[in-house]
Amino acid sequence: xxxNVLILPGDGIGPEIVAQAKRVLTLVNDQFSLDLTxxxxxxxxxxxxxxGVPLPEATLEAAKAADAILLGAVGGPKWDTNPDFQIRxxxxxxxxxxxxxxxxxxxxxxxxxxxxxxxxxxxEVVSGLDILIVRELTGxxxxxxPRGVREKECGIREGYNTYVYDExxxxxxxxxxxxxxxxxxxxxxxxxxxxxxxxxxxxxEIMEELAKDYPDVELSHMYVDNAAMQLVRAPxxxxxxxxxxxxxxxxSDAAAMLTGSIGMLPSASLDVDGxxxxxxxxxxxxxxxxxxxxxxxxxxxxxxxxxRYSLDAGEAADxxxxxxxQVLDQNLRTADIxxxxxxxxxxxxxxxxxxxxx
Amino acid sequence: xxxNVLILPGDGIGPEIVAQAKRVLTLVNDQFSLDLTxxxxxxxxxxxxxxGVPLPEATLEAAKAADAILLGAVGGPKWDTNPDFQIRxxxxxxxxxxxxxxxxxxxxxxxxxxxxxxxxxxxEVVSGLDILIVRELTGxxxxxxPRGVREKECGIREGYNTYVYDExxxxxxxxxxxxxxxxxxxxxxxxxxxxxxxxxxxxxEIMEELAKDYPDVELSHMYVDNAAMQLVRAPxxxxxxxxxxxxxxxxSDAAAMLTGSIGMLPSASLDVDGxxxxxxxxxxxxxxxxxxxxxxxxxxxxxxxxxRYSLDAGEAADxxxxxxxQVLDQNLRTADIxxxxxxxxxxxxxxxxxxxxx
Ligand SMILES: CC(C)[C@H](C(=O)O)[C@@H](O)C(=O)O
Ligand SMILES: CC(C)[C@H](C(=O)O)[C@@H](O)C(=O)O
Numbered sequence: 008x009x010x011n012v013l014i015l016p017g018d019g020i021g022p023e024i025v026a027q028a029k030r031v032l033t034l035v036n037d038q039f040s041l042d043l044t045x046x047x048x049x050x051x052x053x054x055x056x057x058x059g060v061p062l063p064e065a066t067l068e069a070a071k072a073a074d075a076i077l078l079g080a081v082g083g084p085k086w087d088t089n090p091d092f093q094i095r096x097x098x099x100x101x102x103x104x105x106x107x108x109x110x111x112x113x114x115x116x117x118x119x120x121x122x123x124x125x126x127x128x129x130x131e132v133v134s135g136l137d138i139l140i141v142r143e144l145t146g147x148x149x150x151x152x153p154r155g156v157r158e159k160e161c162g163i164r165e166g167y168n169t170y171v172y173d174e175x176x177x178x179x180x181x182x183x184x185x186x187x188x189x190x191x192x193x194x195x196x197x198x199x200x201x202x203x204x205x206x207x208x209x210x211x212e213i214m215e216e217l218a219k220d221y222p223d224v225e226l227s228h229m230y231v232d233n234a235a236m237q238l239v240r241a242p243x244x245x246x247x248x249x250x251x252x253x254x255x256x257x258x259s260d261a262a263a264m265l266t267g268s269i270g271m272l273p274s275a276s277l278d279v280d281g282x283x284x285x286x287x288x289x290x291x292x293x294x295x296x297x298x299x300x301x302x303x304x305x306x307x308x309x310x311x312x313x314x315r316y317s318l319d320a321g322e323a324a325d326x327x328x329x330x331x332x333q334v335l336d337q338n339l340r341t342a343d344i345x346x347x348x349x350x351x352x353x354x355x356x357x358x359x360x361x362x363x364x365x
Numbered sequence: 366x367x368x369n370v371l372i373l374p375g376d377g378i379g380p381e382i383v384a385q386a387k388r389v390l391t392l393v394n395d396q397f398s399l400d401l402t403x404x405x406x407x408x409x410x411x412x413x414x415x416x417g418v419p420l421p422e423a424t425l426e427a428a429k430a431a432d433a434i435l436l437g438a439v440g441g442p443k444w445d446t447n448p449d450f451q452i453r454x455x456x457x458x459x460x461x462x463x464x465x466x467x468x469x470x471x472x473x474x475x476x477x478x479x480x481x482x483x484x485x486x487x488x489e490v491v492s493g494l495d496i497l498i499v500r501e502l503t504g505x506x507x508x509x510x511p512r513g514v515r516e517k518e519c520g521i522r523e524g525y526n527t528y529v530y531d532e533x534x535x536x537x538x539x540x541x542x543x544x545x546x547x548x549x550x551x552x553x554x555x556x557x558x559x560x561x562x563x564x565x566x567x568x569x570e571i572m573e574e575l576a577k578d579y580p581d582v583e584l585s586h587m588y589v590d591n592a593a594m595q596l597v598r599a600p601x602x603x604x605x606x607x608x609x610x611x612x613x614x615x616x617s618d619a620a621a622m623l624t625g626s627i628g629m630l631p632s633a634s635l636d637v638d639g640x641x642x643x644x645x646x647x648x649x650x651x652x653x654x655x656x657x658x659x660x661x662x663x664x665x666x667x668x669x670x671x672x673r674y675s676l677d678a679g680e681a682a683d684x685x686x687x688x689x690x691q692v693l694d695q696n697l698r699t700a701d702i703x704x705x706x707x708x709x710x711x712x713x714x715x716x717x718x719x720x721x722x723x
Contacts, residue, residue, distance in 0.1 A: 127486050165529060167528065167529040170528060171523060175521060204512075236618045239619055256590045
């Protein structure tokens with residue numbers, strides 16, 4: 008049965024890295040007779056330039072129709088100063104997440120042994136690091152209403168946003184996290200600010216409720232400030248972490264950076280049926296766009312996650328991941344993960360190497 | 366002119382560490398003829414146990430009447446499960462901050478050269494680290510209304526909080542940060558999430574406006590997720606950072622932990638007139654309370670900040686800071702900062718050493 012993959016190159020280094028991931032996907036499509044077809048559409052700044060909006064109707068329709076989506080990255084200084092807040096690249100990304108109900112964001116922070124030196128942390132603190140952050144992606148303060156800027160008395164402006172979760176939203180992401188923990192080392196840490204924020208008091212309560220259905224998983228709670236500290240102090244204490252949209256944004260980036268090689272980290276954003284959008288954890292890096300310097304491996308590994316979670320092609324995913332490990336063993340490095348004695352390669356040369364390894 | 370210092374020991378290790386700081390204050394009070402008088406009051410869990418509320422009226426009155434306040438720490442598992450959200454230790458702390466208008470929170474993250482090895486980060490990444498985080502402390506989502514847990518349709522509960530700042534609140538904390546940057550290395554990084562949250566779009570706008578009054582300070586902006594990453598990747602790029610209450614809570618703890626010795630870090634919370642509350646950055650550490658293991662130096666350094674900022678006794682502050690540096694040079698260490706070849710001392714022995722050095 009043919010399956011359709013929508014490719015959204017986006018902005019900055021997006022097109023370059025996605026191009027390499029597409030080569031890899033095309034190859035395993037043949038090797039494993041996956042019967043994948045590929046479409047491409049505009050999103051983010053590229054869509055603003057072409058259609059005047061960050062998420063054109065045609066892109067949204069294509070995203071809804073697709074079986075899975077591979078995204079490069081969105082955003083750049085060119086569009087950052089747009090006075091209309093709705094016409095920013097990020098709104099394209101947020102629009103897909105929310106319109107497609109991609110509430111379950113999986114962000115692994117894994118230290119590749121070959122890149123252990125790349126971390127700014129001492130080897131003993133991070134060696135073997137393997138954390139999975141489960142971030143709620145379609146609720147919380149990112150989407151809460153009311154929101155905006157209004158005038159108070161005497162013309163004083165005031166900006167406001169609403170941090171809101173209902174128990175169903177919490178339960179839904181909680182289940183994803185408990186299931187993930189069950190499939191890993193059975194430790195789940197739920198991160199909140201229940202000593203200050205009522206919305207996270209409810210969060211904690213629902214996590215406690217859910218824990219009864221997962222007696223094999225050890226649930227703990229941590230305040231977000233402490234979690235940020237513990238990620239720096241002793242990150243290996245964590246197995247799976249679950250948290251809301253905003254805290255997840257912050258903590259997953261901090262966790263990713265612990266590895267020192269954010270150019271290696273993929274992510275998945277899933278709906279209730281396992282359909283998903285896949286993208287690298289890093290951003291659009293406009294400063295190096297078009298120079299062939301970007302690391303395509305996070306996007307290639309995102310393609311692997313896509314094959315595993317949304318396209319029922321776990322074997323192809325395994326093979327891609329093994330190929331990535333192999334090119335690292337061959338000492339090939341893009342600039343972001345370069346170190347002494349290694350061989351520096353360009354974006355497309357890295358793609359060549361993965362294709363060769365496959 | 367006599368000045369009154371209110372001492373709030375609080376919970377956990379609070380009483381032990383505050384006792385050592387009080388010895389130090391009493392001594393410099395004599396040495397510099399500062400004419401300080403001391404009062405003590407209950408706050409947090411200790412106040413709940415004694416008065417049924419975390420911030421008794423008498424404590425609040427004493428706080429208002431004092432010229433400066435020295436706080437140990439509040440909180441502990443004993444009170445964490447209190448079903449009434451208003452009767453939690455943290456509410457005592459938040460109540461003082463808001464009732465006294467202590468909006469300007471200064472949190473230095475400094476790496477003591479003697480403790481460089483204590484960091485989990487590589488020496489070259491953190492040596493010489495000296496960041497000041499300026500956190501807004503009486504607004505934002507911590508205090509925003511409306512807030513609570515309510516029932517939506519069909520009895521589904523929903524928790525909600527409001528993230529709100531008006532332009533005056535932003536301007537006020539912005540000025541504190543610009544002034545601090547001017548007195549340091551003239552680099553200010555304002556942290557927001559202006560690509561998603563309207564309230565921080567206003568935040569960024571006001572910071573830009575203020576920048577015109579401080580042409581000698583270089584202002585930059587960073588998204589909070591990136592800031593969390595950059596603190597791990599290259600923390601020495603920062604001089605002063607300014608941000609709202611919630612982001613400041615998270616980032617200041619992460620920054621503090623970069624030093625590996627959070628037991629060394631003081632903080633100040635100031636009102637418009639420079640009156641303030643001073644407290645260590647670390648928490649109440651209930652697990653080691655009463656064992657003489659706690660590090661009193663952050664509290665002693667908080668007392669030094671108090672002398673400098675609220676009691677017009679900069680010389681006494683300098684002397685205390687020099688004494689702390691001296692005891693570190695003498696290789697004395699409490700358990701939290703202990704390392705090979707050093708001499709482990711108890712809380713009161715550390716206090717003895719600082720007193721001797723004075
Ligand atoms: C680009 C931005 C809107 C987005 C977010 O904040 O969710 C990004 O930081 C991410 O984490 O995917
Ligand atoms: C105890 C808690 C309410 C407090 C806060 O979140 O502000 C603490 O974490 C801090 O940073 O001073």
